[in-house]
Amino acid sequence: MSHLDNIPSTPGKFKMDKSPYIHRLRWHSSLTKLTFWSLVILGSILIFFFRSPSSSPLPSDHSRRSLSTYDWGGPSWEKRVRSSARVRSRNGISVLVTGAAGFVGTHVSVALKRRGDGVLGLDNFNNYYDQSLKRARQALLERTGVFVVEGDINDSALLKKLFEVVPFTHVMHLAAQAGVRYAMENPSSYVHSNIAGLVNLLEVCKSANPQPSIVWASSSSVYGLNTKVPFSEKDRTDQPASLYAATKKAGEEIAHTYNHIYGLSLTGLRFFTVYGPWGRPDMAYFFFTRDILKGKSIPIFEGADHGTVARDFTYIDDIVKGCLAALDTAEKSTGSGGKKKGPAQLRVFNLGNTSPVPVSDLVSILEKLLKVKAKRNIMKLPRNGDVQFTHANISLAQRELGYKPTTDLQTGLKKFVRWYLNYYSQGKKAAG
Numbered sequence: 001m002s003h004l005d006n007i008p009s010t011p012g013k014f015k016m017d018k019s020p021y022i023h024r025l026r027w028h029s030s031l032t033k034l035t036f037w038s039l040v041i042l043g044s045i046l047i048f049f050f051r052s053p054s055s056s057p058l059p060s061d062h063s064r065r066s067l068s069t070y071d072w073g074g075p076s077w078e079k080r081v082r083s084s085a086r087v088r089s090r091n092g093i094s095v096l097v098t099g100a101a102g103f104v105g106t107h108v109s110v111a112l113k114r115r116g117d118g119v120l121g122l123d124n125f126n127n128y129y130d131q132s133l134k135r136a137r138q139a140l141l142e143r144t145g146v147f148v149v150e151g152d153i154n155d156s157a158l159l160k161k162l163f164e165v166v167p168f169t170h171v172m173h174l175a176a177q178a179g180v181r182y183a184m185e186n187p188s189s190y191v192h193s194n195i196a197g198l199v200n201l202l203e204v205c206k207s208a209n210p211q212p213s214i215v216w217a218s219s220s221s222v223y224g225l226n227t228k229v230p231f232s233e234k235d236r237t238d239q240p241a242s243l244y245a246a247t248k249k250a251g252e253e254i255a256h257t258y259n260h261i262y263g264l265s266l267t268g269l270r271f272f273t274v275y276g277p278w279g280r281p282d283m284a285y286f287f288f289t290r291d292i293l294k295g296k297s298i299p300i301f302e303g304a305d306h307g308t309v310a311r312d313f314t315y316i317d318d319i320v321k322g323c324l325a326a327l328d329t330a331e332k333s334t335g336s337g338g339k340k341k342g343p344a345q346l347r348v349f350n351l352g353n354t355s356p357v358p359v360s361d362l363v364s365i366l367e368k369l370l371k372v373k374a375k376r377n378i379m380k381l382p383r384n385g386d387v388q389f390t391h392a393n394i395s396l397a398q399r400e401l402g403y404k405p406t407t408d409l410q411t412g413l414k415k416f417v418r419w420y421l422n423y424y425s426q427g428k429k430a431a432g
């Protein structure tokens with residue numbers, strides 16, 4: 001019999017007893033029991049909510065509710081978080097890497113971990129491209145000792161918890177909705193991750209004690225319709241050609257605001273077409289490789305008057321060196337408790353290769369490496385966000401970060417193709 005069975009459902013059902021005194025006594029003791037068990041039940045409910053893994057005490061809005069599907073929290077989870085973020089070298093830093101299961105995030109996380117820094121990953125494993133590739137990168141990170149927390153940068157409760165468990169010195173913010181053309185299909189995903197997510201992250205960082213220094217990925221796409229080459233950080237960036245570019249440009253302005261008001265140290269990196277092993281399947285060098293091997297034709301765009309479309313392809317290892325140098329030279333944020341104490345560092349750097357290559361040359365290199373002739377389908381560059389060329393001036397990064405790219409496209413693609421053939425020979429299917 002459960003104790004709940006002792007409690008009458010209505011006082012009227014309470015059986016009258018012989019003496020009024022005994023009656024009063026029983027009534028009193030039942031009331032005490034009722035109060036006691038009500039408190040026990042109430043207590044259990046409260047304990048359940050406070051200890052629940054997603055620790056979202058009664059979601060207050062729809063976005064929070066949809067974000068709380070991720071499973072996080074609890075003592076063993078915290079232990080993994082702490083252990084992954086533990087610094088193992090003298091003068092090491094502890095870094096929260098957002099977008100860690102992504103292409104750049106994986107490489108940066110491994111490089112940081114290998115030199116003894118504490119690294120904790122965060123990624124929502126969205127399905128923008130083949131999720132099994134993200135899971136394979138996660139497995140690689142696990143082997144290196146990096147734990148990737150599954151969650152969204154819009155989840156403030158999760159971010160606050162992470163900063164409560166680990167006083168991160170740095171944030172390497174790479175989580176974003178990438179890709180230029182997809183913005184016409186799913187514009188809100190860009191607003192969600194690149195604007196709302198960035199603001200949410202900065203809100204948590206500004207209130208963290210100590211405030212971390214933040215290095216984050218902007219993009220060469222902010223140069224948009226700028227025609228002055230090579231692109232310099234001083235050039236205009238007010239003519240984005242895609243919503244993706246517009247959200248990255250907005251990110252740079254948002255960074256300015258948080259630096260100005262709260263004293264957050266912020267460094268934006270404008271990456272130029274990054275490629276390499278574990279790359280992104282939505283990028284041309286990746287799906288060209290897949291389609292050439294399948295015997296499918298590949299679209300090669302040309303600009304107005306048969307103009308060449310060219311990209312400043314930058315090899316992943318060079319980008320990683322630039323990211324680490326940006327983290328190492330980042331000054332501390334100056335605020336505390338959400339209040340600015342003095343001026344803080346605010347920087348933007350181009351990270352490119354400074355040698356644009358026509359896309360048709362990229363295809364010729366791939367043909368040689370794959371030993372397969374490509375079926376080229378020459379088409380006019382559609383007006384869907386792509387620009388005709390990109391070319392980085394990297395003198396600022398060279399001066400301030402010691403950034404010096406060393407890998408040419410031929411060498412880098414050879415490494416990519418070797419990885420691709422090896423990865424997809426292991427029974428994995430190249431999606432698309």
Ligand SMILES: NC(=O)c1ccc[n+]([C@@H]2O[C@H](COP(=O)([O-])OP(=O)(O)OC[C@H]3O[C@@H](n4cnc5c(N)ncnc54)[C@H](O)[C@@H]3O)[C@@H](O)[C@H]2O)c1
Pocket residue numbers: 098099100101102103104105122123124125126134151152153154173174175176177178179192193197217218219220270271272273274275280
């Ligand atoms: N690869 C390039 O050529 C290039 C060029 C310019 C800029 N960038 C920028 O560099 C960064 C890294 O790019 P990448 O090529 O590694 O892309 P990626 O798509 O491989 O990596 C981004 C990762 O972030 C995750 N993510 C997205 N939204 C999230 C959210 N709301 N919460 C948590 N995780 C989320 C994704 O699941 C993904 O794993 C991005 O900010 C991108 O815009 C990349």
